[in-house]
Amino acid sequence: MAALELHGSRILIGAGLLDQCGAQLRAALPGRRLAIISDEVVAPLYAERVAAALAPSPVTILTIPAGEASKTRKNWSRLTDDLLDAGIGRDSAIIALGGGVVGDLAGFVAATYMRGIPFVQMPTSLLAMIDAAIGGKTGVDTRAGKNLVGAFHHPALVIVDPRALSTLPLPQFRNGLAEAVKHGVIASRAEFEWIASNLGALLREGGPAVELADRLVRRNI
Secondary structure, three states, X not given: OEEEEEOOEEEEEOOOHHHOOHHHHHHHOOOOEEEEEEEOXXXXXXXXXXXXXXXXXXXXXXXXXXXXXXXXXXXXXXXXXXXXXXXXXXXXXXXXXXXXXXXXXXXXXXXXXXXXXXXXXXXXXXXXXXXXXXXXXXXXXXXXXXXXXXXXXXXXXXXEOHHHHHHOOHHHHHHHHHHHHHXXXXXXXXXXXXXXXXXXXXXXXXXOOHHHHHHHHHHHO
């Protein structure tokens, strides 16, 4: 497992962390009641597994429809109402489990709920792992444009499990890989050439081997 620090956020990267996150979450958020916000695609794959890792602590699971169209003030309002109905208070924290849409929306909920509670990013898409979950950007879209209502709210913890890429559809993996290519063009010729030389293995069906995925994610973060 690799550990990094950025803007006060601790970033952990390692295969299997989604199923072994209990100790890290309890250490980062001692005594906090946790609520998972995910989407209707990711939640069936991982939400119960994360909740099981936190047993016997109770965990509330809330979901939104998958896709950019869900990143709205309407869903922000619904989620905050659902948290209130569940009795989630200032002694709680939110886990954003999913891709960039979930991370941005759940992070904005955390930034504004009870005037701000801690949250954890648990990205499951490549783009979220190497971009959206890093740096504290949260927000929702409006009719005038994307991400025009939001806040900077840095996660207490970012947990990145490269094994989650095995369930990511190939077009979504390509979206994230394009960001990695951009990083290489901007900052590292060696990294760009490594992606080019490993392109076939990175783009295989079922996702890249764990060792390749771990290196790709860690270097890009």
